[in-house]
Amino acid sequence: MNAAKNKFLECKIFTSLTEERSRIRKYGKGTIIHFQGEEYHSLLVVVEGLVSAEIHDPQGKKIKLETFSPVSPIAPGILFATDNTLPVTITAESDVKILSVSKQDILTILQKDTACLEGYLSLTGDKIVLLAEKIRLFKFNSIQQKIAGYLLNLSKKKGSNHVRLPYTREFLADLFGVARPSLSRELSRLADAKILDIKNKDITILKKRALNYILEGKFGTLYDYDNG
Amino acid sequence: MNAAKNKFLECKIFTSLTEERSRIRKYGKGTIIHFQGEEYHSLLVVVEGLVSAEIHDPQGKKIKLETFSPVSPIAPGILFATDNTLPVTITAESDVKILSVSKQDILTILQKDTACLEGYLSLTGDKIVLLAEKIRLFKFNSIQQKIAGYLLNLSKKKGSNHVRLPYTREFLADLFGVARPSLSRELSRLADAKILDIKNKDITILKKRALNYILEGKFGTLYDYDNG
DNA sequence: CTCAAACGGTAACCTTTGTTACATAAATAT
DNA sequence: ATATTTATGTAACAAAGGTTACCGTTTGAG
Numbered sequence: 001m002n003a004a005k006n007k008f009l010e011c012k013i014f015t016s017l018t019e020e021r022s023r024i025r026k027y028g029k030g031t032i033i034h035f036q037g038e039e040y041h042s043l044l045v046v047v048e049g050l051v052s053a054e055i056h057d058p059q060g061k062k063i064k065l066e067t068f069s070p071v072s073p074i075a076p077g078i079l080f081a082t083d084n085t086l087p088v089t090i091t092a093e094s095d096v097k098i099l100s101v102s103k104q105d106i107l108t109i110l111q112k113d114t115a116c117l118e119g120y121l122s123l124t125g126d127k128i129v130l131l132a133e134k135i136r137l138f139k140f141n142s143i144q145q146k147i148a149g150y151l152l153n154l155s156k157k158k159g160s161n162h163v164r165l166p167y168t169r170e171f172l173a174d175l176f177g178v179a180r181p182s183l184s185r186e187l188s189r190l191a192d193a194k195i196l197d198i199k200n201k202d203i204t205i206l207k208k209r210a211l212n213y214i215l216e217g218k219f220g221t222l223y224d225y226d227n228g
Numbered sequence: 229m230n231a232a233k234n235k236f237l238e239c240k241i242f243t244s245l246t247e248e249r250s251r252i253r254k255y256g257k258g259t260i261i262h263f264q265g266e267e268y269h270s271l272l273v274v275v276e277g278l279v280s281a282e283i284h285d286p287q288g289k290k291i292k293l294e295t296f297s298p299v300s301p302i303a304p305g306i307l308f309a310t311d312n313t314l315p316v317t318i319t320a321e322s323d324v325k326i327l328s329v330s331k332q333d334i335l336t337i338l339q340k341d342t343a344c345l346e347g348y349l350s351l352t353g354d355k356i357v358l359l360a361e362k363i364r365l366f367k368f369n370s371i372q373q374k375i376a377g378y379l380l381n382l383s384k385k386k387g388s389n390h391v392r393l394p395y396t397r398e399f400l401a402d403l404f405g406v407a408r409p410s411l412s413r414e415l416s417r418l419a420d421a422k423i424l425d426i427k428n429k430d431i432t433i434l435k436k437r438a439l440n441y442i443l444e445g446k447f448g449t450l451y452d453y454d455n456g
Numbered sequence: 457c458t459c460a461a462a463c464g465g466t467a468a469c470c471t472t473t474g475t476t477a478c479a480t481a482a483a484t485a486t
Numbered sequence: 487a488t489a490t491t492t493a494t495g496t497a498a499c500a501a502a503g504g505t506t507a508c509c510g511t512t513t514g515a516g
Contacts, residue, residue: 055360057368058445065363080346081353087360101265107342108492114339124352125309131359132283132315135293136367139405140285142472169494177367179474186473200482200494217286224447370502397464407504412465412502428464428512 008119009071013020013109014101018047018071023099027092034074034090041084044074049096053088054174056223063177065134067093080104138177143186146176148215151196155205165201236347237299241337242329246275247297255320262302263316269312270328272302277324281316282402291405293362295321295391305352307331368403371414374404376443379424383433393429 002121008014017023024047027033034040036056051068053075068074080103110117137146150172151168154163165172169187173180190196195211197204205211230289245251252275255261262268264284279296281303293316296302306314308331338345365374378400382391393400397415401408417443423439425432433439 051421055364055367057364061368063363063367065360075356077349077353079353080349081357082350083357084353086365087357106319106418107346110345111339111342114335117345120336121308122310123306124342124349124356125305125307125312127356128303128352128359129313129315131312131356131363132293135291135359135362135366136283136315137284138363139283139291140289168492170492174502180494181475181496182473188495193442206393396462398462409462409466409505410503413467416465 006119006123007115008109008117008123009073011113011116011119013108013112013116017101018045018099023101025098025100027096029092029094031092032089033092033096033098034086036086036089038086039084040075040078040086042102043076043079043106044075044090045099045101046070046072047097047099050093051096051098052091052093054091055087056089062089062174064171064174066130073123075127076120077127079106093206125169131145142176144177144190144214145184145217146178147183147190148184148211150176151205152208152211152215155208161205161208163203163205165203234347235343236337236345236351236427237301239337239341239344239347241340241344243330245333246273246327251371252328255324255326257320257322258318260317261320261326262314264314264317266314267312268303268306268314270330271307272318273327273329274298274300274302275325275327278321279324279326280319280321282319283316290317290402292399294358299339301325301351303355304348307334307354310357348358367397370416371404371406371410372442373445374406375411375414375418376439378404380433380436380439380443383436384391390438391431392431394430409442 027049033044033051036054040181047070049070051072051074052064053066053068054062054064056062074090075086075088078084106120110120137149141149146224151163154165155161167175169182169183172181176183187196187198190211191198193210195205195214197206246262255277260281262270274296276300277298279300279302280292281294281296282290282292284290302318303314303316305407306312334348338348364427365377369377379391382393383389395403397411401411404411415426416423418439423433423435423442425434
């Protein structure tokens with residue numbers, strides 16, 4: 001999702017490309033950068049702003065699969081797939097700058113330098129891990145479990161029981177792949193059960209233990225736990 | 229899923245490896261070849277038999293993501309992921325022979341030959357396409373839509389309205405990621421509506437048009453269609 | 457051929473999530 | 487500040503799918 005250390009993104013042959021003005025294109029907030037179903041011929045790379053990848057269905061429902069912040073390559077795997085039709089829609093969540101690198105240029109880089117090659121392979125491998133994790137989440141986790149997992153993770157990163165949601169409820173619902181009122185309902189239930197204290201985007205975890213139990217599927221629908 | 233033409237699998241450097249006896253290991257039907265959650269260090273390749281990849285959850289529910297028939301590499305992407313923990317369990321569906329190739333050997337091959345490199349990248353890219361498609365299927369398609377899609381596809385391949393299911397109901401339910409009785413119920417409903425004629429594993433599509441409508445989500449729960 | 461094990465259909469019931477509609481609150485532009 | 491849009495909570499209801507339990511059928515080993 002975010003830009004982690006990667007041998008491909010750091011290799012000189014690639015970084016030098018990111019400085020070529022001619023390769024960069026700007027998109028305004030809300031613009032669609034690449035439509036689901038269209039062929040994907042050149043690697044797009046987010047160099048400024050925030051970009052998301054969503055699966056849309058004909059009825060207009062959608063699932064946000066990923067958000068990309070600089071410097072992140074978009075769909076490095078699909079570029080080389082037998083069917084190189086993009087399975088997601090790429091949207092600018094803010095004003096963004098996108099770098100474009102042809103498939104052939106990528107191949108040339110990969111062939112030249114083993115570190116680059118390993119780096120690129122780990123980029124595509126990480127996508128597979130991410131998608132597999134999404135499937136696990138979608139099929140095996142209830143909405144409450146998704147909330148629990150998400151909040152516990154945020155809280156751990158921040159080292160505090162109080163977190164501020166970086167997204168709107170609607171954005172979050174798309175990220176979880178659920179309906180917005182359903183997310184609202186489950187959040188309210190957790191608040192009713194005094195597990196969470198919710199004030200707009202500010203959420204305090206009141207009973208971390210309970211939240212962990214929920215995440216692990218140790219509760220049914222009732223919350224008969226102690227404090228903690 | 230099946231072994232399609234691929235530049236990596238066909239390149240000589242790789243095919244010569246498949247002849248080295250010492251690299252091959254046998255597994256009996258039902259054996260687990262690699263556990264979900266364990267690190268994946270060498271590329272495994274199915275050279276004989278049938279192998280499946282499933283996501284398991286702690287409660288024992290499972291989703292079959294893929295089946296591999298010879299010659300198919302298993303998880304070529306994860307091999308190079310930052311977190312190279314396998315997100316799926318690899319199971320022998322029959323007696324199988326598995327070839328093992330070290331990560332380093334793969335890198336060497338890819339560096340030597342552009343065709344191999346492109347081939348390997350398309351293998352991993354195709355996995356991403358497959359997983360994205362699974363997500364779409366899981367989130368946006370009802371059980372009836374999955375059945376419709378599956379049968380129409382089988383029927384198209386065979387060029388006949390009569391198909392024979394290659395799997396048991398249980399296997400199919402896992403493939404669809406649904407409960408077995410749920411799949412049974414929906415199959416029965418389609419039979420009740422005279423859209424399908426079902427006799428064990430032999431299914432005849434009686435109303436292809438209706439099935440297409442279902443697939444496209446043009447029906448609610450009632451089937452008020454014409455013939456065809 | 458026989459028998460046990462695996463497979464499959466079904467019904468009643470439960471749980472989760474989605475849908476729709478509406479009122480309120482918050483954010484943003486003018 | 488005020489207006490307008492966007493975001494959010496909520497409730498009543500619907501729908502889809504899961505669970506469990508049971509029994510009949512098919513299959514395949516011996």
